[in-house]
Every structure is written in C-alpha cells, then in structure tokens.
Amino acid sequence: MTSAALTSRVGAASAAPTGGAPAPRKPGGIRRRDRVVGLLAVLPAFLIVVGFMAFPVGFALFISFTKTNGLTYEWRGLDNYIALFNDPIVHQVFLNNLKFLISVPLVIFAALIVSVLLFERVRGWKFFRVIFFLPNVLSVAVIGIMFRNAFGYYGGVNQALAVFGIEPIQFFTNGGTAIAIIILALVWSGFGYQALLLLAGLTSINPAVFEAAAIDGAGWWKRLWYITLPNIRRVLGFVFIINVLYTFSSLFGFVFVMTAGGPGFDTTTIDYLVYLRAFSSTNLGSGAALAVILFLFIGILTLIQNKVFKLQEED
Amino acid sequence: MAVVEDDVVVSKRISSSRTQWPIFIALVVVAATIVYPLYFVIITSLRPNADYLQDPFGLPGEWTLENYLRLAETYGVGQAFLNSMFVSITSVALVLVLASLAGFALAKLPVPGTKYITATFVSVMLIPGPVLIIPIYLMLARLDLVGTYWGLILVYVATGLPFATFFLTLSFRGIPDEVIEAARIDGAGFFRIMWSIIAPMGSSGVATLAVLQFLGVWNELIFAFILIPEESMRLLTPTLASIGERFLTDQPLVSAGLFITASIPLILLAFASRYIMQGLQVGVSR
Numbered sequence: 001m002t003s004a005a006l007t008s009r010v011g012a013a014s015a016a017p018t019g020g021a022p023a024p025r026k027p028g029g030i031r032r033r034d035r036v037v038g039l040l041a042v043l044p045a046f047l048i049v050v051g052f053m054a055f056p057v058g059f060a061l062f063i064s065f066t067k068t069n070g071l072t073y074e075w076r077g078l079d080n081y082i083a084l085f086n087d088p089i090v091h092q093v094f095l096n097n098l099k100f101l102i103s104v105p106l107v108i109f110a111a112l113i114v115s116v117l118l119f120e121r122v123r124g125w126k127f128f129r130v131i132f133f134l135p136n137v138l139s140v141a142v143i144g145i146m147f148r149n150a151f152g153y154y155g156g157v158n159q160a161l162a163v164f165g166i167e168p169i170q171f172f173t174n175g176g177t178a179i180a181i182i183i184l185a186l187v188w189s190g191f192g193y194q195a196l197l198l199l200a201g202l203t204s205i206n207p208a209v210f211e212a213a214a215i216d217g218a219g220w221w222k223r224l225w226y227i228t229l230p231n232i233r234r235v236l237g238f239v240f241i242i243n244v245l246y247t248f249s250s251l252f253g254f255v256f257v258m259t260a261g262g263p264g265f266d267t268t269t270i271d272y273l274v275y276l277r278a279f280s281s282t283n284l285g286s287g288a289a290l291a292v293i294l295f296l297f298i299g300i301l302t303l304i305q306n307k308v309f310k311l312q313e314e315d
Numbered sequence: 316m317a318v319v320e321d322d323v324v325v326s327k328r329i330s331s332s333r334t335q336w337p338i339f340i341a342l343v344v345v346a347a348t349i350v351y352p353l354y355f356v357i358i359t360s361l362r363p364n365a366d367y368l369q370d371p372f373g374l375p376g377e378w379t380l381e382n383y384l385r386l387a388e389t390y391g392v393g394q395a396f397l398n399s400m401f402v403s404i405t406s407v408a409l410v411l412v413l414a415s416l417a418g419f420a421l422a423k424l425p426v427p428g429t430k431y432i433t434a435t436f437v438s439v440m441l442i443p444g445p446v447l448i449i450p451i452y453l454m455l456a457r458l459d460l461v462g463t464y465w466g467l468i469l470v471y472v473a474t475g476l477p478f479a480t481f482f483l484t485l486s487f488r489g490i491p492d493e494v495i496e497a498a499r500i501d502g503a504g505f506f507r508i509m510w511s512i513i514a515p516m517g518s519s520g521v522a523t524l525a526v527l528q529f530l531g532v533w534n535e536l537i538f539a540f541i542l543i544p545e546e547s548m549r550l551l552t553p554t555l556a557s558i559g560e561r562f563l564t565d566q567p568l569v570s571a572g573l574f575i576t577a578s579i580p581l582i583l584l585a586f587a588s589r590y591i592m593q594g595l596q597v598g599v600s601r
Contacts, residue, residue, distance in 0.1 A: 031425060037505050038424030042432055045417035045476050052473035053439040056450035063449060070453050114345055122339045130588045131346045134353075137580040137591070139534030141552040142573050145559035146352060149573075154566055156355060159371040192349065249443035253536045257556045271445035278449045279541070291446045298443050 057295065063288035070284055080289035090290070092265055093273050096179070097248055100269065103183040103190075104243040110191035111239065115198035116224060129199075132192030140189075140253030147185040148172070148258045175266025178259050182267060185254055190246075194239050201235030202228060241305040249298055270294050353577075360570035367567050382571035391547065392554060392575060399551040402464055402539075403532040406471035410479050410528050411521060413472070418483030419513050423495060433484070436477045444537065447474075452541060460542075467542045467550075471532050479524055486520030487513060523590040530580055530591075551576050 064080055066073040084090050114132060118125050135143060150156045151171040158168040171177045205228070213223050229236075251269040255261055261268035261276065268276070270290065277287030359367055360382055362375035369376070387393035420426050421433060451470055452461065460466030490513065498508050514521070533551075540553040549557075558572045584591060 034424050035427055038420040038426035041416040041420035041424070041505070042426055045413040045480055046432055046435070048413070048469075048473050049436060049439055049476050049480075052451065052454075052469060053442060053447070053477070054435065056447050056454065057442060059450035059454065060446055063453070070456065114342075117338050117342050117345070120335070120338045122335050122342065124339075125342070128342050128346055129592070130584065131349055133588075133591065134349055134581075134584060137530050137534075137584045138577050139536065139552050139555075139580070141534070141536045141556050141559075142577045145555065145569065146356060146573055148559065149566055149569055150352065150355075152563055152566075154368065154564055156371055188348070188352075245443075249445060252445065256536065256540075257559060271443070274445045275448060275537070275541075278452070284449055284453070288449050291449060294443060295446045299441070302441055 060288045060291055060295075063285055064292045066285050068284050069282055076285065080283075080285045081293070083286065084289055084293070089265055089268075090273070093268050093270055096265075096267065097251075097269050099179055100183065100186070100247045100251060101244065103186040103247060104240065106183065106187050107190045107194060107243055108236065108239055110187060111194035111198055112236075114191060114195035115202060116228065118195065118199050119202045119228075129196060132195055134192065135189040136193045138189070141257050143185055143189045144254045144257035147181055147188075151181050172259055173263055175263060178263070178267045182251070182254050182258055185258070186247075186251075190243070194243075197239055198232060198235055201232040205231045237308060238305070241301065245298055245301060248301075249294065356570045356573050356577075359567050360574050362567055364565050364567050371566075382568045383575070385568065386558070386571055386575065390554070390558060391549070392551070392558075392572060394547070395549050395551045395554040396575060398464070398548060399533060402468055402471070402550060403529055405464075406468045406475065406532045407525055407528045409468065409472045410475045411525055414476055414479035414483050414524070415509065415513065415517075415521065417476075417480045418487050419509060421480070421484045422487035423490070423492070433481075436480050440477045440481070444474075448537065448541065451538070455542065462543060462545055462548070464543075464548070467538060470538050470542065471535070475528050475531065479528060482524050483517070483520060486523075487517050490516045519590075519593070522587075523593045526583055526587045526590045530583065533579060 063073070065075060065077060067076045067079070068074065118129060118132075148155075152158070153168055153170065157171075162168065169177070171181055209227055209231075210223060213227055218226070248269075249271055252271045252275060255267055255269055255272045256275075259267040261272050265273075271294065274287050274291045274294065277290060278284055281287070358375065359371070361378050361380070363377055363379055363381060366376050421429055426432065455461045455466040455470070458466070460469065494512055494516070495508055498512055503511070536552045536556065539550040540556070543549055543553070555572045555576045559569050562568050
C-alpha cells in the first residue's frame with residue numbers, strides 16, 4: 001500500500017460523519033461476514049437496552065391507561081390522567097417543583113464564579129478542580145443524610161447557633177426551611193461539576209480575544225463582562241436546561257433521605273410522588289400516568305433545548 | 316478530543332501576578348465549603364456521642380472506632396458493603412464486556428442499521444429514572460427477579476449500557492483502521508482483534524468508563540431500595556438511609572455510616588481522578 005493511499009484513507013475515516021459505517025472497500029464475502037459479526041456483537045447490548053429501557057416506557061404508557069394492582073389490568077382510558085389533573089396534591093407537588101427551581105440560578109451563579117476563578121489558572125488550579133468535583137462522586141444518600149444531620153436537632157448548625165445562645169431550630173418541621181435546606185444540598189452538590197462544564201466553555205474562547213482586550217487596557221472586570229460571559233452563553237444555556245431537567249426528575253434521592261416528602265406533602269416532588277403512588281397505593285395506573293406526564297414534560301424541555309442550541313450554532 | 320490544559324501559558328500571561336493572590340484565596344474559601352463538611356463527618360465518626368455533644372467543633376477528647384464496630388456488628392453494614400461491592404463489580408464487568416463488543420462493532424464494522432441502533436442508544440439516555448420505576452418493578456416481579464441481586468444487576472446493566480456503548484464507540488473510533496486491517500490480514504478473527512488490539516489500545520477509555528459506571532452503581536439508591544426488600548440482602552445506600560432515619564440523636568454513628576459509604580468513591584477520586592476528568596470531557600461534548 002502506498003503512503004498516499006494510506007493518508008487518503010485515514011483522512012476519509014476521520015472525516016466520516018459520526019454514526020456512518022466505514023466506506024465499502026472489501027470484497028463482498030468478507031464484508032458480508034463483517035456485517036453478521038458486527039450485528040451479533042451489537043445485539044446483546046441492544047436487546048437489553050430495548051427490553052429494559054425502551055419497552056418499559058411503552059409498558060408505563062399502557063399501565064397509565066389502566067387500573068391495576070400489578071396482577072390484573074382494567075382498561076380505564078384517560079381516567080387516571082383526568083384524576084391527576086383534578087388532584088390537589090398533584091397541584092401542590094408541581095408547585096413544590098417550581099419552588100425547587102430557585103436552586104437553578106443559585107447553582108449557576110456559584111458555578112460561574114468558580115469557573116471564572118479557575119480560568120485564571122492560579123497555582124494549584126488542577127487540584128482545586130478535583131476538590132470541586134468531589135461532591136459529584138458521592139451518593140445522593142450520603143449528601144442528603146449529611147445535610148439532614150448538619151441541620152438536624154443535634155446537628156452542627158444548631159450546635160453552632162447554641163454558641164451564640166440561639167435555641168435549636170427544627171428545620172425539617174417547616175416546609176419552607178426544609179425546601180431551603182434541600183436546595184442548599186443541591187447547590188453544594190452541583191456547583192463544582194457545572195463550574196467545570198463552564199470552564200470547558202471558557203477554554204474554547206479564542207485566547208487572542210483576551211490578549212487584544214488586555215492590550216487595549218480592558219481590566220479584569222471589563223473582560224469578564226464584555227468578553228467572557230457573552231462567549232459562554234451557549235454553555236450557560238446548556239447548564240440552565242440540565243439544571244431544570246434535574247429539578248424535575250432527580251430529586252428523589254434527596255427527598256427520600258432528608259424529608260420523606262414531609263411535612264405533609266410540603267417537600268414532595270413529582271418524581272417522589274411517582275414512587276409514593278407506586279408503592280403505597282392500590283392503583284399503579286395513577287403513578288404510571290404521573291410518570292408519563294413527567295416524561296412528556298422532560299421530552300418537551302429537551303426538544304426546546306435542542307432547537308435553541310441549533311439556532312445558536314447557526315448564528 | 317482537545318484537552319483543557321493546552322493554553323495554560325496564554326492565560327497565565329494575561330492575568331498579572333497582582334490578581335493571582337485574591338483569586339487563590341477565593342478558591343481556597345470555596346474549596347473549604349466542600350472539604351469542611353466532609354472533615355466534620357470524618358472527625359465526628361471517630362468520637363463517642365457524649366464527647367460529640369460536649370464540643371462538636373473541637374477535636375475529639377476521646378478517639379474511638381466504636382461507631383464503625385457497632386455498625387458492622389449490630390447493623391449489618393459490613394455485609395451491606397460486601398453486597399454493594401458484589402453488585403457493583405458484577406454490573407460494571409457486564410457493562411464493560413457488552414459495551415466493548417457493541418462499541419467495537421459500531422465503530423469499526425459495517426453493522427446494518429448503525430444509524431438507528433446509535434439513535435436508540437442515544438435517545439434512551441434521555442429517559443428519566445422515575446419513569447422506569449413502575450414498569451421495571453412489575454416486569455422483574457413477573458420474571459421472579461425482585462429480591463434477587465440478578466434482577467438489580469440487570470437493571471444496572473440496562474441503564475448503564477446506553478452511555479457506555481456511546482462512550483466506547485467514540486473512543487474506539489480513534490483506533491486507526493490500518494492496525495485492525497493488518498491484524499485481519501494476519502488472520503486474526505473478531506475476538507482476537509478485540510483482545511489484542513481494541514482492549515490494549517482502547518484501555519484508557521475502558522478504564523474511564525469502568526470508574527464512572529462503578530460510581531454510578533455504587534451510589535444508586537432508588538432501585539437498590541425497591542428491588543431488594545429483604546433487609547439482610549440490602550445494599551449499602553439503602554442501609555445507610557435507614558440508619559440515618561433511625562439514629563437521629565446519634566450523630567457519630569450516622570457519620571461513620573456516611574464515611575463508609577463515601578470511602579470507596581473518595582478513594583477512586585483520589586487515585587483515578589485522571590480517568591474521571593477524562594470522562595467529564597466526553598460528558599461535555601454530549
């Protein structure tokens with residue numbers, strides 16, 4: 001094989017669109033065998049994913065149209081959905097989820113500050129990067145219980161307040177403070193990772209822009225406001241959307257270990273209500289319908305995200 | 316994939332040494348908000364409850380491993396730790412094998428319908444966990460797998476595979492076709508190529524994936540709680556959750572449980588942070 005042919009093939013391979021098969025170039029027999037072998041290699045993973053992720057979504061849809069205890073299914077059409085839309089608990093829980101959205105600007109603000117600090121690459125910034133990533137390797141069970149402990153009756157926060165002569169506060173018997181503490185746990189566990197996402201966005205800004213600004217005498221704050229922020233608005237948008245998705249679909253762990261949804265339903269979120277309906281009521285259909293609504297909601301958010309990003313990539 | 320560190324020199328030049336110190340101090344302060352709570356947990360876990368209540372913020376007047384021993388002997392945390400280890404290692408091993416096979420085929424072989432298969436893997440990644448709870452529970456109940464580790468492992472493998480396959484397809488694509496072609500001409504078959512070319516050349520990607528998947532399974536709570544109702548078979552995270560609920564007044568005991576659960580992820584972060592950070596890069600490009 002000549003080196004020219006070699007380089008052209010390497011070029012073709014690296015230029016191939018993602019997801020495309022390598023260009024056909026082998027004799028038919030080998031190629032047919034490759035197709036069979038390739039298919040057999042993909043098949044186990046594909047079947048498991050279809051069977052235990054894609055199929056369950058369809059199954060959930062079916063369950064949502066029935067009244068069921070898991071053994072017998074009674075077709076009820078849209079009854080479960082209509083009941084949900086008229087259920088005051090569902091209304092309250094949806095409002096709770098909206099309250100948790102307060103965490104989004106807080107996380108992003110903290111992440112932004114940290115990413116800008118990291119971007120200066122002061123001595124030891126790589127070490128700090130690992131530290132900020134630390135909450136991300138911990139289980140929500142660990143983080144949740146840690147915060148629940150810290151704000152518990154005998155926890156560190158009340159002990160610290162006692163030093164100033166303040167009576168211990170029952171943070172978890174009041175819906176407002178309980179939500180505030182879950183939000184605090186969310187911010188604590190999320191800002192580091194998102195700072196690293198934003199940092200990746202910052203790094204992709206052409207350094208020449210900064211140099212030019214610096215030569216023109218723009219100070220640190222001016223550079224931050226006029227160059228850094230406008231240039232990472234795409235990543236900021238991405239981080240915003242993943243945070244919103246997270247508050248609607250992944251608070252289960254925190255709620256489960258910190259408040260169990262209480263007091264009353266004050267800290268129950270939609271995903272926690274799905275669990276409550278599934279395992280403490282006689283009708284699984286209701287829980288499934290709620291899950292389907294959640295799925296649609298998240299699907300729509302994701303579509304909006306994709307659209308927005310496409311548009312921004314074009315400008 | 317571009318590595319972040321490339322333009323260190325440039326930005327060093329921009330920020331003058333005058334601005335360096337305030338930024339360093341600010342970073343230390345932020346880092347302290349993360350490290351201090353963990354330090355507090357570790358210190359608290361090493362003292363008796365009475366000692367904690369006397370002076371929670373000082374150093375312990377009495378150091379003890381009593382809390383750990385009590386958890387292991389009386390509350391089955393030792394067994395739960397081993398259960399979690401077994402389930403995590405088995406799930407990760409299965410994911411790695413299946414995702415390597417699929418990733419190699421999708422990256423290097425003319426699999427019919429590659430586009431649709433890849434699209435399936437990518438789109439199921441968007442399924443929110445809560446949607447799966449009810450149908451998965453009912454399906455596994457029908458298969459008699461509720462209350463067994465194999466049911467739980469199956470769920471972890473299924474939920475881990477989409478990202479794993481996607482990730483390995485990307486990283487195997489970087490292996491030059493010529494190497495594979497040469498091996499083929501020498502008569503190497505599919506498994507021979509997997510073992511002696513893909514495995515060593517893609518080892519960094521596989522290691523990254525192994526660490527990420529292990530963390531995911533080790534830390535998982537919902538399915539571990541729902542699918543293993545039997546208390547003696549419980550994994551670590553549900554055990555920790557129930558201990559946290561029962562011993563509100565015994566902070567040192569709960570802290571010991573927290574540290575046991577957090578220890579493995581912390582060790583992984585300490586020794587494999589390179590791989591974890593690499594995985595992060597891919598997470599961004601996704």
